[in-house]
């Protein structure tokens with residue numbers, strides 16, 4: 001079944017105007033994520049949360065601003081609360097309307113960050129109907145994992161710390177590319193990741209594709225968003241050029257290769273098919289500046 005457009009778009013959409021303060025910071029630092037580990041930066045950006053939390057009750061349960069900035073939040077350093085709250089809506093609408101999962105499914109989210117995807121499942125309550133399945137988040141960011149463990153019920157939500165190293169996200173990690181998702185074989189309905197493959201080099205990517213296949217039930221699916229040079233992001237040609245080559249990856253910065261990584265469709269399909277995935281396609285919103293293309297395959 002083909003979803004939305006699968007036609008490569010070689011023309012990048014124009015970059016959004018405005019937000020010049022955020023753009024200036026990002027021009028100076030190739031990875032704003034790395035900056036969020038600095039105690040002074042944390043204190044300053046978290047101070048901007050104090051007043052909005054006092055005014056709007058729906059902002060009080062959000063992770064602190066430095067954790068939100070670390071995961072991207074539409075490149076906004078300030079005033080990113082609404083983005084954090086709404087960004088995953090279309091993703092979950094697509095998942096449930098396409099019957100890739102239901103409210104009782106077991107879902108693995110690799111690179112789960114501070115819960116921008118998970119809070120939709122935790123908070124879903126339509127006249128008593130709730131998410132009754134299991135969600136397993138995996139990330140290399142120990143601080144984000146600890147925050148999620150403290151803010152999600154352990155009955156439905158589990159969070160695991162992956163050992164991968166990353167210049168941008170986990171400098172203390174091991175240099176190994178191998179990580180075993182702590183779930184048994186053939187038990188998961190859907191494995192997702194949002195903007196994880198944009199931060200991993202080939203060895204880690206191939207490990208996660210292999211692991212996704214292992215944990216999935218037959219008929220289960222992966223949905224991994226990524227930067228795809230056949231569907232360039234809106235920032236292509238300005239913030240992103242992906243001009244350095246590391247194997248099959250094109251990276252923005254050789255000092256911090258994991259800050260932004262892009263791949264081509266052919267390579268992604270080859271890796272997926274090699275472990276046994278079938279029906280691979282790229283789900284893409286035509287002209288979609290808001291969402292990265294998604295690699296969707298079935299086991």
Ligand SMILES: C[S@@+](CC[C@H](N)C(=O)[O-])C[C@H]1O[C@@H](n2cnc3c(N)ncnc32)[C@H](O)[C@@H]1O
Nearest residue numbers: 071111112113116139140141162164169194195
């Ligand atoms: C751009 S953020 C996206 C977070 C989350 N998926 C979201 O959309 O809010 C990328 C996430 O991937 C995590 N990450 C980076 N490399 C990783 C790896 N090798 N294994 C697991 N997580 C990784 C980072 O710590 C970060 O939380």
